[in-house]
Each structure stands twice: as C-alpha cells, then as structure tokens.
Amino acid sequence: MSTLEGLATALESVVGSTHLRTNTTVAEYAIDGVPPAMVAFPADAAQMADVLRLAAEYQATVFPRGGGSHTFIGQTPARVDLVLSVQRLQRQLAYEPADLTTTVQAGVRFAELQHILSGSGQFLALDPPVTTTTTIGGMVATNVSGPRRLLYGTARDVLLGLTVMTSDGRRTKAGGRVVKNVTGYDLNKLYVGSLGTLAIIIELTCKLHPLPPGEATLGVGCAHHTDLRPMLQTIVQLPLRLNSLELLNAAACEALAAHTGLTLADTAYMLIARVEGTPAMTQSQEQRLIEALQRLPLTRPLRLHTWKDTEQERFWSGLGALTRGESGTGPSPEAMVVKASLLMSALPAFCQEVQEIAAQAEPAWSIIAHAGSGIIYVSIPVHNPAGPDVERLLAHLLALDGCVARWQGRRVIERAPVAVKQHCQVWGPPGDDFALMRAIKASFDPQHRLNPGRFIGGL
Amino acid sequence: MEKHILQELAAIVAPLPVLSAPEEMLVYECDGHTLDKAAPSAVAFPTTTEQVVAIVKLASKYGLPFVARGAGTGLSGGALALDGGFIIEMCRMNKILEIDYVNQRAVVQPGLVNLHLSLAVADTGYYYAPDPSSQGACTIGGNVAENSGGPHTLKYGVTTNHVLGLEVVLPDGAVVHVGGPTLDTPGYDLTGLFVGSEGTFGIVTQVTVRLLRKPQAWKTIVAFFASVDAASNAVSGIIGAGIIPAALEMMDNLAIQAVEAAIQAGLPLDAGALLLIELDGIADGMAEDAARIATICQQHGCKGVRIARDEAERALLWKGRKEAFGAVGRLSPNYYTHDGVIPRTRLPEALRRLQQISATYGLRIANVFHAGDGNLHPLVLYDERDAEEVKRVLQAGEAILRTCVDLGGVLSGEHGIGLEKKNCMPWLFTDDDLEVMYRLRQVFNPRQLCNPGKIIPLRGRCRCGAVTTDDTVTPAVREAVTAAMEGAHVHP
Numbered sequence: 028m029s030t031l032e033g034l035a036t037a038l039e040s041v042v043g044s045t046h047l048r049t050n051t052t053v054a055e056y057a058i059d060g061v062p063p064a065m066v067a068f069p070a071d072a073a074q075m076a077d078v079l080r081l082a083a084e085y086q087a088t089v090f091p092r093g094g095g096s097h098t099f100i101g102q103t104p105a106r107v108d109l110v111l112s113v114q115r116l117q118r119q120l121a122y123e124p125a126d127l128t129t130t131v132q133a134g135v136r137f138a139e140l141q142h143i144l145s146g147s148g149q150f151l152a153l154d155p156p157v158t159t160t161t162t163i164g165g166m167v168a169t170n171v172s173g174p175r176r177l178l179y180g181t182a183r184d185v186l187l188g189l190t191v192m193t194s195d196g197r198r199t200k201a202g203g204r205v206v207k208n209v210t211g212y213d214l215n216k217l218y219v220g221s222l223g224t225l226a227i228i229i230e231l232t233c234k235l236h237p238l239p240p241g242e243a244t245l246g247v248g249c250a251h252h253t254d255l256r257p258m259l260q261t262i263v264q265l266p267l268r269l270n271s272l273e274l275l276n277a278a279a280c281e282a283l284a285a286h287t288g289l290t291l292a293d294t295a296y297m298l299i300a301r302v303e304g305t306p307a308m309t310q311s312q313e314q315r316l317i318e319a320l321q322r323l324p325l326t327r328p329l330r331l332h333t334w335k336d337t338e339q340e341r342f343w344s345g346l347g348a349l350t351r352g353e354s355g356t357g358p359s360p361e362a363m364v365v366k367a368s369l370l371m372s373a374l375p376a377f378c379q380e381v382q383e384i385a386a387q388a389e390p391a392w393s394i395i396a397h398a399g400s401g402i403i404y405v406s407i408p409v410h411n412p413a414g415p416d417v418e419r420l421l422a423h424l425l426a427l428d429g430c431v432a433r434w435q436g437r438r439v440i441e442r443a444p445v446a447v448k449q450h451c452q453v454w455g456p457p458g459d460d461f462a463l464m465r466a467i468k469a470s471f472d473p474q475h476r477l478n479p480g481r482f483i484g485g486l
Numbered sequence: 487m488e489k490h491i492l493q494e495l496a497a498i499v500a501p502l503p504v505l506s507a508p509e510e511m512l513v514y515e516c517d518g519h520t521l522d523k524a525a526p527s528a529v530a531f532p533t534t535t536e537q538v539v540a541i542v543k544l545a546s547k548y549g550l551p552f553v554a555r556g557a558g559t560g561l562s563g564g565a566l567a568l569d570g571g572f573i574i575e576m577c578r579m580n581k582i583l584e585i586d587y588v589n590q591r592a593v594v595q596p597g598l599v600n601l602h603l604s605l606a607v608a609d610t611g612y613y614y615a616p617d618p619s620s621q622g623a624c625t626i627g628g629n630v631a632e633n634s635g636g637p638h639t640l641k642y643g644v645t646t647n648h649v650l651g652l653e654v655v656l657p658d659g660a661v662v663h664v665g666g667p668t669l670d671t672p673g674y675d676l677t678g679l680f681v682g683s684e685g686t687f688g689i690v691t692q693v694t695v696r697l698l699r700k701p702q703a704w705k706t707i708v709a710f711f712a713s714v715d716a717a718s719n720a721v722s723g724i725i726g727a728g729i730i731p732a733a734l735e736m737m738d739n740l741a742i743q744a745v746e747a748a749i750q751a752g753l754p755l756d757a758g759a760l761l762l763i764e765l766d767g768i769a770d771g772m773a774e775d776a777a778r779i780a781t782i783c784q785q786h787g788c789k790g791v792r793i794a795r796d797e798a799e800r801a802l803l804w805k806g807r808k809e810a811f812g813a814v815g816r817l818s819p820n821y822y823t824h825d826g827v828i829p830r831t832r833l834p835e836a837l838r839r840l841q842q843i844s845a846t847y848g849l850r851i852a853n854v855f856h857a858g859d860g861n862l863h864p865l866v867l868y869d870e871r872d873a874e875e876v877k878r879v880l881q882a883g884e885a886i887l888r889t890c891v892d893l894g895g896v897l898s899g900e901h902g903i904g905l906e907k908k909n910c911m912p913w914l915f916t917d918d919d920l921e922v923m924y925r926l927r928q929v930f931n932p933r934q935l936c937n938p939g940k941i942i943p944l945r946g947r948c949r950c951g952a953v954t955t956d957d958t959v960t961p962a963v964r965e966a967v968t969a970a971m972e973g974a975h976v977h978p
Contacts, residue, residue, distance in 0.1 A: 125726035126829045126860075148728055170670070181670075183678055184647055199919045205827040207644065207859040207899040209633045209682050210907075210914060211941060212923050216646070216678025225674075237728030260588055264611075266702035266768045308771040368668040372588045372977075401589075401668055439672050454672040460662045464674050466929045471922075483673040 031064045034085040041077045056110045059103040059445045063110040079196035091223035093165020096158040099442045101481035130232040133164025149235045152179035156351035164228045170220030174271035177399040182219045185234045191226035194472045204232045223478045225471040239303035244339045246299045248292030248330035255375035271301040272399035278391035287345035363407045363443040369436035371401045380430045415444040454483035487527035498540040505529040519563040526567035531578045535691040543659040553937045554689040556628030559620040562904030564684045568939040582974040590697045596627020596690045602967045612697040615642040619808045633682030635900035637733040640858040646681040653692035657936040685937040687930035701766035705776045706794040709783040710757040717759035718833035720786035721857045732766040734858025741854040745806040748813035810854040818867035825901040826890030830860035839889045847882040861899035908943045
C-alpha cells in the first residue's frame with residue numbers, strides 16, 4: 028500500500044467514506060489541470076484538525092479549498108496530494124445586527140451570507156466577482172476585491188478576527204470579535220491574501236456596514252486618453268459619496284454591451300461613477316458630477332449615460348462577470364487576465380501604452396480598472412484555449428511587464444493557460460521583503476506542505 | 487555603558503550629541519505609562535535611515551537591546567527600555583518627504599507629529615484621518631507602531647487603514663520596503679503586520695500614508711442623558727439604525743464636570759452622561775441624519791440636544807473631548823487610563839459593571855470614551871502617595887479588563903499591550919495562539935534585542951498610566967510644520 032493509499036484509509040476513518048473522494052471522482056478538484064490524489068470534506072474543526080494531523084504524519088501536501096471559484100489564482104502546483112475542502116463548515120456562528128458584526132465558518136457562501144445580512148439592512152462590504160459557490164474563507168484567502176473597494180476597502184479593512192488551523196492541526200486565532208483591537212500582533216493582515224500557504228481559515232469575524240439607501244450610476248464617454256486624467260482627478264476631488272470609479276476601454280464596453288444589452292459609449296474609454304445615498308442625495312451628487320465634468324476643457328463633448336434600477340443592477344453584475352471572465356475556469360481559459368496595481372495618475376498613460384501593444388493583436392484586449400484605486404485588469408484573448416500560442420502570449424506579457432515597470436506598478440497574472448504559467452512568475456518578481464516572507468512561511472509551515480509552490484517566489 | 491560603545495554611537499549621529507548622563511536618562515525612563523520605569527544607557531537622535539542602520543548594527547555587535555521612541559506619549563510602555571540599552575529617538579526624522587495630492591498620498595518620516603501632517607495639507611483641502619487625542623504631540627512612527635486610533639476612527643478606521651507602505655530597518659540592520667504607494671502589493675501583507683507590532687519587529691524609517699479630502703460638511707451634536715444607561719442604549723440605537731457617524735463619544739457625569747470646569751462650554755453639570763456625535767461627509771442628507779439621531783436620542787430619554795452653531799463651538803466641544811483626560815486631572819492628583827473594548831451592544835452592561843467596580847474598590851471612575859466603537863476608557867482616580875490606594879487601583883484595573891474579556895471584548899482598542907498588559911494576554915489567547923505570535927517575532931527579531939520584553943508575557947505586572955497634550959496650533963507648531971515641509975516634493 029502506497030503512502031497516499033495509507034493516508035486515504037486513515038482519512039476515511041475521520042471524515043467517513045462519503046466525505047472522501049479518491050481516484051476518478053477527483054477530476055473536478057484539479058488545480059491547473061493537476062488532479063489531487065484525494066479530496067477530504069471534514070464536517071467540523073475537530074475533523075479538520077485530525078485531517079491535518081494525518082496529512083502531517085503522511086507528509087502529504089495540502090491544498091485548502093473554499094468554493095473552488097478562484098483556484099486559477101497562483102502558480103501551477105507540481106503535485107497535489109490532498110485537497111482539503113471547507114465547504115461543510117457552513118454555519119453562521121454569531122450575528123448581532125446592532126453590533127454590525129458577524130462570525131461565520133469559512134465555508135459559508137458569500138451570496139448566502141449577503142442574503143441573510145440584507146434582511147437586517149446590512150452587508151459585508153466586499154464585492155469581488157464571485158460565483159454562487161464562492162465562500163467567505165476563499166475570498167479572504169485570495170483577497171479578491173471589486174469596485175466598492177474605493178469606499179469600503181478590501182478584506183483587510185473588514186476582517187476583525189480569524190480562527191485558523193495550522194499545518195499540524197492546531198487551532199489558533201487572531202484578532203477578536205470587536206471593531207477596534209490592538210491586542211497582540213495583527214495576524215489577520217498576514218492571513219488575508221496568503222492563499223492558504225500559512226494556515227487554513229476556518230472561522231471569520233467581519234465588520235458589516237448598513238446597506239446604502241440607494242445608488243446611482245453615471246457613465247461618461249471619453250474620446251481621448253488625455254481627457255482621462257483631468258476627468259479622474261476632478262471626480263475624486265468632488266464632495267461625493269463615491270463607492271466606485273471604474274474605467275473601461277472600448278473593447279470592454281463592447282463586450283459589456285453585448286453581455287447586458289445596455290447601450291454603452293462607443294468612445295475610446297468610458298468612466299463609470301457610482302454614488303450612494305437617498306434618492307435626493309444621489310440625484311444631487313449626479314448633478315454635481317455632470318456640472319464639474321462639463322466645466323472641463325475636454326477634446327470632445329461629454330457623452331453621458333445614466334443607469335437606474337434594473338439597468339443599474341445589470342450593468343454592475345455584467346461588469347463583475349466580465350472582470351471574472353465567465354468563460355472557462357480550468358487550465359485553458361479563453362483569456363489571460365493580468366491585474367496591475369498603479370497610481371491612479373499613471374492609469375491613463377498606462378492604458379494608452381497597453382492599447383498600443385494591443386493594436387497589433389486580434390481580437391482586442393479589454394481593460395477594466397478600479398480606476399480610483401489604481402487597480403487595472405487587462406484581459407488578453409487566448410486564441411485556441413486547447414492549444415494556446417504560448418510564444419505569443421509570453422511576448423505580450425513581456426511587453427505588459429515593461430509598461431508596469433515603467434509606471435512603477437506591480438502585477439499578478441490572475442489567470443493564464445498553464446503552459447504560459449510554467450514560463451513566468453505569476454506574482455511578478457518579489458521585492459526586497461521577500462526574505463521575510465520566506466522566513467514567515469518557514470515559521471508557519473516548516474515542511475512546506477500548505478499549498479506549496481503556488482504563491483509568490485515559489486512559497 | 488562602556489565608554490567606547492558610547493563613542494562609537496556618538497560617531498554615528500555626530501554632530502548631534504548622544505545623551506547618557508544618569509540625570510538625562512530620567513526623561514527616558516518611561517513613556518505615558520508611568521507606573522513602570524527603566525532607564526536606558528544612552529539616547530541617540532538619528533537623522534537618516536543610514537544612521538538608524540548603523541545604530542542597530544552597533545547594538546547588535548555588542549548584544550545590546552534597543553527601543554525606538556517617538557514622542558513618548560504611548561500608554562502601554564511600548565517605548566520603555568526594559569532591559570536598558572539604546573533608545574533610538576526618532577523625533578529628528580520629522581520631515582514630510584513627498585505630498586502627492588492627485589493620488590492622495592504622502593510620504594513622511596516617522597518622527598513627524600501626527601497633527602503637523604494634517605496642518606501641512608489643510609489649505610489644499612486634505613487631512614490625515616487617524617486622530618489620537620495626543621495628535622498634537624504623538625508621531626506618525628509611534629502611531630504605526632501602536633496602530634493608534636482616535637475619535638474619528640469609527641467611520642474612517644485606525645492607523646492600519648491609512649498606511650500603505652513602510653521603509654523598515656530590521657533588527658539585523660537590513661533595510662526593507664513593504665507595501666508601497668500602490669495597493670494590493672503581491673505577497674504577504676507585511677505592512678499590515680508591521681503596523682501595531684509595537685516596535686518589536688524593527689524600526690520604521692519612512693511611512694507612506696493616505697490623505698483624505700476634508701469632508702464638505704460637519705454636524706456636531708451633543709445629547710444629554712439622565713444616566714449612562716440611557717446614553718448607552720442610544721448608542722446602540724444609532725448604530726442599529728444604520729447610521730455610522732464620524733465620531734460617537736460618551737462622557738459620564740464625572741467627566742462632564744471635569745471638562746466643563748476646563749472649557750466652560752455650558753455643559754449641564756447634572757447630566758448623567760452626554761454623547762458627542764459628529765456627522766461628516768457630503769452636505770446632502772446630513773440634516774436628515776442629524777434629525778434621525780436626535781429622534782433616536784429622544785426615544786432613549788435624552789434630556790436635551792444641542793447642535794454646534796459654528797466652527798468655533800464645534801472646536802470648543804472637541805477641545806473638551808480631546809483634553810478630557812487632562813481635565814480629569816483636576817479631580818484627583820493621579821488617574822489611570824484604561825483602554826478595553828467590548829461589543830457595542832454590551833455597553834450598558836459594561837458601564838453598570840464599571841460602577842460596581844468603582845463601589846467595590848472605593849475608587850472614583852470617570853468615563854470618556856469611543857462609545858461607537860465600544861472602546862472604553864475608564865479613568866480611575868487616585869493619589870499615588872497612598873500606597874494602599876495604588877494597590878486597589880491595580881486591582882480595579884484588572885477587574886475592568888476582566889469585564890471586557892467576559893463581555894466578549896479585548897484588552898486594548900488603541901493603546902497597545904506593551905509592558906502594561908502583556909500578562910493579561912493569556913486571558914484571551916491560548917498557548918498555541920501566543921506561540922504563533924512568538925514565532926513570528928522570532929522571524930523579525932531572532933535575538934530579541936529590538937524592544938525586548940513586550941506584548942508576549944514573560945514578566946511584569948498588568949497596569950496603566952496616562953498623559954495628555956495640547957492640540958492648539960501655536961506659532962511654534964506652525965513653525966514646526968513649515969520646517970517639516972521644507973524640501974518636500976509636492977505634486978499639486
């Protein structure tokens with residue numbers, strides 16, 4: 028009996044045969060096409076601890092998994108012994124609306140949690156492009172974010188406390204259940220976005236926000252990239268309750284129009300601003316936005332679009348789907364998505380440079396940016412997902428990396444064909460703080476068994 | 487300390503002097519936490535990152551401990567040189583290096599006074615949001631170490647939500663850059679980890695912070711209640727109604743009396759408690775929110791509501807709040823400031839328990855605190871000349887923190903653990919939890935020379951002290967801001 032067979036037998040006695048998958052039934056849990064030897068679904072923290080202790084004993088590599096909606100993030104693993112799913116940890120452990128906090132298990136699905144919270148007029152202020160299976164634990168581990176981050180921040184800003192399982196199956200915690208806390212080191216920050224390489228998140232306490240009474244969305248066509256800078260600068264300085272400020276290029280607008288059936292500008296770029304408040308408040312903010320933009324000396328007259336009610340919902344859910352790239356989640360995506368972080372002021376010139384690189388490419392590359400936060404997603408079509416043109420994609424990446432470096436940004440390849448990932452650093456080159464990161468990883472996971480090889484610099 | 491070490495230290499920071507005379511060390515034997523004292527062997531004032539590196543390497547060479555210190559306003563003994571060695575006083579590194587208005591960022595040195603940053607960018611319509619009550623004295627570097635808060639953190643978050651990147655000198659002398667001006671830096675969030683590490687991971691030498699646009703409008707409301715209970719229920723009512731004010735502060739009767747004596751704002755001396763509530767943001771809708779707040783307060787038995795008529799009245803009310811700790815000093819020779827947090831719905835219960843603790847130990851307790859966050863600041867009044875009373879003060883302090891933990895809260899909301907509360911850590915954390923923290927510290931600080939003996943329990947007692955400062959913008963402050971801005975690179 029091989030070591031892994033021995034582990035499977037041992038795990039079966041912990042989680043039961045119905046909650047352990049082996050052999051042929053594991054294909055859908057493959058990571059970048061690498062199938063796991065087994066998938067375990069522990070029922071609770073105690074089983075999770077036992078599973079981790081056994082994995083340690085058998086020296087198996089462990090890949091934590093939430094809803095599986097973002098497993099494409101990260102470097103391709105060499106070998107996958109055990110996928111450890113948190114999806115049965117589904118309980119909401121505490122919710123006191125008047126405290127504006129909730130504690131949930133990691134496998135609680137994001138969409139379901141939002142539904143529960145909306146019953147009390149509240150929400151968790153994260154809006155990454157998710158699927159119905161996305162879990163809270165997975166969202167925090169991958170630190171995915173969306174347009175509302177402009178006003179509400181990201182996971183690091185809403186997370187109050189965590190319970191995690193260490194690689195040797197010990198339950199430890201960070202933070203607490205209160206909204207303000209400096210009791211000990213802020214380990215929450217370390218676990219956010221650590222891609223399950225340090226420990227496995229099993230419980231989370233989050234700060235909540237009241238749902239805004241209403242929202243309004245204004246789209247502004249922008250004919251020339253030189254107009255972008257004054258427009259962005261004007262918008263962020265206006266007195267607004269602005270929760271999103273997005274930038275789309277023409278290709279993204281076209282795709283979004285096709286996806287949603289909405290009419291979007293046919294200009295080179297489009298800026299989308301979303302404000303919140305009561306109807307009277309959103310109306311006056313919209314007015315203020317329009318007046319301020321109309322005063323700008325732009326190369327072309329303004330083209331304005333406003334979306335209300337269901338149209339507004341369609342717009343934002345369509346944008347989320349487009350950012351995520353609904354088509355293909357496996358090792359052969361239809362687009363390669365690069366996420367760059369830049370200063371907002373660098374965005375217009377960066378976009379223009381990317382457009383120039385893309386000009387020779389067919390079909391066009393789409394650009395969707397959380398402009399107010401300086402986060403930009405460049406989506407490069409993969410011609411033949413089953414047999415991608417690796418050389419061409421790598422050449423595009425090289426050119427993109429040049430732009431990112433020129434504008435002093437950082438970038439992550441969020442999604443790419445495995446054949447491309449094998450030839451590049453998906454997290455970009457590490458900085459001078461990498462020795463610390465490596466030492467932290469070694470301190471938490473000395474045997475290098477948690478999601479090994481998937482994070483920055485091969486961590 | 488051996489003379490040749492002092493000479494080597496002096497050579498690093500020359501021409502600035504190194505302090506080492508015993509009488510000079512008295513100033514540095516504690517910070518705002520005055521109940522524990524330990525003198526360093528020498529104090530140096532570096533002016534560059536390179537000098538900090540050289541000092542750290544020197545300490546390392548001789549196996550000497552070292553502690554970075556900002557303004558010394560910390561309230562948990564974070565800047566106390568427990569094992570002697572060097573205090574690296576950062577106040578000479580107080581420049582604003584860069585202001586980037588378009589991207590709403592600034593790069594500053596750690597010794598810059600918190601308020602000076604807001605003053606430097608005020609005319610352009612910006613400010614730096616974290617506003618600890620000591621902001622007229624405390625430094626940004628100290629704020630980073632302690633992850634400091636302030637009244638307006640209810641809406642805007644604490645220091646960690648406003649720090650984007652750091653330059654840090656590690657305990658082995660290596661200089662690393664974590665985070666940066668852009669967001670979502672790939673890899674572990676070491677910026678988030680450094681903020682609040684209380685100077686035990688290294689010494690911050692440069693800080694990139696967010697600047698915010700000043701709100702278009704404010705509304706400052708004071709509501710008076712017959713009892714602390716009624717005011718606490720109003721707090722839950724306001725938060726529960728989905729209104730997040732910029733600040734939501736409470737004072738009890740004892741605090742009101744002290745503050746009124748200090749600022750003469752016409753606060754009713756017979757009120758059991760008051761809430762100081764500030765709304766800020768866009769002007770639209772603010773009047774409606776203010777009206778809703780007034781209604782909620784009335785539903786909870788409010789005896790009167792006053793809305794600041796102008797900026798002068800608003801400033802006066804805030805002066806009262808920010809100087810409240812100092813004002814409480816009028817009531818008693820000494821007071822001891824606590825900083826616990828509870829879930830905000832437990833406020834009424836927490837304050838009832840505080841009254842019981844006050845009665846049990848025969849000590850007066852004044853409360854001035856961030857009610858909206860559930861961040862309590864009970865001030866226990868005492869006379870340090872009465873040794874028996876000091877003993878009861880320490881016991882009462884322990885009872886206060888126990889109450890916070892019992893109610894589902896934590897040991898500190900903004901003052902830190904430092905030396906003061908490290909022995910209380912096991913009330914909240916298991917050995918496994920603490921071991922993770924310990925191992926993490928070993929990664930940064932393997933020889934434990936950098937601010938030794940803090941946060942994780944090994945020795946010491948659990949107790950507190952306090953300081954206050956004046957936030958008034960005097961000509962001297964103006965001058966300091968101008969000096970800090972000298973040579974700053976400003977992108978309009």
